[in-house]
Amino acid sequence: MIGKLKLSLPDGVQDYLPDECYNKRKIEDKIRRFFYLSGYNEIETPILEFFDVFAGVKPSIEQEHMFKLIDPEGRVLVLRPDITMPIARVVGTKMGDHPLPLRLFYLGNVYRYGEFQACKQREVAQAGVELLGVDGPEADAEVIAMAIQLFLDLRLAEFQIDIGQVEFFKGLIEEAGISEQEAEEIRTLIDQKNMLALEMLLKKLPISVHIKETMYRLPQLYGDSEILTEAMKISRSPKCRAALENIYQVYGILKDYGFGRYITFDLGMVQSFNFYTGIIFRGITKELGYPVCGGGRYDRLVSEFGRDLPATGFAIGIKRLLIALERQGKLEEIPPVDVLVVAEGSQRGRAYEFMQQLKKQNKRVEMFLSTEESKNPLDYARKKRIPRVVEVREKEDIVEHEIDF
Numbered sequence: 524m525i526g527k528l529k530l531s532l533p534d535g536v537q538d539y540l541p542d543e544c545y546n547k548r549k550i551e552d553k554i555r556r557f558f559y560l561s562g563y564n565e566i567e568t569p570i571l572e573f574f575d576v577f578a579g580v581k582p583s584i585e586q587e588h589m590f591k592l593i594d595p596e597g598r599v600l601v602l603r604p605d606i607t608m609p610i611a612r613v614v615g616t617k618m619g620d621h622p623l624p625l626r627l628f629y630l631g632n633v634y635r636y637g638e639f640q641a642c643k644q645r646e647v648a649q650a651g652v653e654l655l656g657v658d659g660p661e662a663d664a665e666v667i668a669m670a671i672q673l674f675l676d677l678r679l680a681e682f683q684i685d686i687g688q689v690e691f692f693k694g695l696i697e698e699a700g701i702s703e704q705e706a707e708e709i710r711t712l713i714d715q716k717n718m719l720a721l722e723m724l725l726k727k728l729p730i731s732v733h734i735k736e737t738m739y740r741l742p743q744l745y746g747d748s749e750i751l752t753e754a755m756k757i758s759r760s761p762k763c764r765a766a767l768e769n770i771y772q773v774y775g776i777l778k779d780y781g782f783g784r785y786i787t788f789d790l791g792m793v794q795s796f797n798f799y800t801g802i803i804f805r806g807i808t809k810e811l812g813y814p815v816c817g818g819g820r821y822d823r824l825v826s827e828f829g830r831d832l833p834a835t836g837f838a839i840g841i842k843r844l845l846i847a848l849e850r851q852g853k854l855e856e857i858p859p860v861d862v863l864v865v866a867e868g869s870q871r872g873r874a875y876e877f878m879q880q881l882k883k884q885n886k887r888v889e890m891f892l893s894t895e896e897s898k899n900p901l902d903y904a905r906k907k908r909i910p911r912v913v914e915v916r917e918k919e920d921i922v923e924h925e926i927d928f
Contacts, residue, residue, distance in 0.1 A: 555630060571600050589602070611827065674815075691790055861910070
């Protein structure tokens with residue numbers, strides 16, 4: 524009797540069957556080429572890292588959600604839950620002689636335990652870019668523009684980019700003078716847009732009415748550029764006003780690029796505010812109830828590895844992108860084999876050489892192998908929708924058949 528687990532997969536991982544794998548690889552190839560043509564160089568880091576790499580600056584994933592292992596020397600390893608931090612390690616320790624700014628990109632899997640990620644994934648395929656060594660709105664606008672242009676090139680329809688700024692929320696927290704624990708409670712409720720619980724919590728805190736009202740309005744400060752005007756009117760903190768000015772600057776550059784229609788603003792986007800240090804953004808499409816991509820500025824991270832560099836970047840969830848494109852009817856079927864080659868016994872060598880010539884012409888070629896189910900090559904070609912069958916015979920020239928479906 525075959526054990527149940529032998530026929531199953533662990534929770535949160537999946538097999539990619541040929542149709543989905545074809546589209547996944549095709550999209551990854553397009554992403555890789557787009558990043559490369561944008562002046563970014565590919566970098567690859569190992570799946571296994573020391574746990575210490577992800578300690579220090581609070582990352583976007585808690586340590587309890589990491590897959591941990593113990594090596595023979597008793598050291599704690601993890602399956603990487605993120606690729607940005609390993610890249611920061613490489614930049615801080617091995618790329619000191621490279622001219623700035625550094626433009627790097629990656630494609631790879633990350634592994635996250637605990638609560639399931641969107642799409643119920645614990646093994647998550649990602650692609651992303653990191654722009655290191657330059658601050659200012661031009662760098663933030665570059666990576667946001669790359670996300671928009673990539674989606675356009677992939678023919679993703681009806682998407683938008685939500686832009687926020689974590690320093691706006693940090694400015695309110697500093698002005699309120701509350702504890703880190705209280706700030707985290709407020710952040711969680713704002714991120715969840717739990718208005719009732721947020722109102723009750725704010726009533727208990729000894730902070731000014733103005734700050735309470737502003738914090739309560741944060742989840743509702745979502746929309747077009749009028750939201751920025753409204754936020755500027757109610758902002759008193761210099762840090763809050765500087766954060767809004769930063770958004771205006773980035774938005775202005777994106778409008779110059781012709782991308783203004785894809786942009787909305789969300790000042791209630793406050794996730795991972797201990798990791799990010801400025802502009803944050805996410806890509807949304809109506810086909811999904813969760814972001815397709817996300818990123819932002821993280822100026823403190825590389826200093827954890829001995830080098831003080833500003834940085835910004837973003838990552839795309841490949842599975843999420845596949846789902847969105849599938850629901851929009853943008854995925855493709857695997858192209859059929861172009862030619863089925865049939866060889867009589869003594870002509871295998873000729874047939875093989877003929878197949879190589881066809882491959883050099885970028886044709887998909889298959890050698891016919893008889894089975895109990897498929898003994899006739901013409902019937903087999905019809906089943907697999909192969910339009911052309913070529914027989915290499917002993918006493919005749921090559922014989923071709925055009926197959927009707």
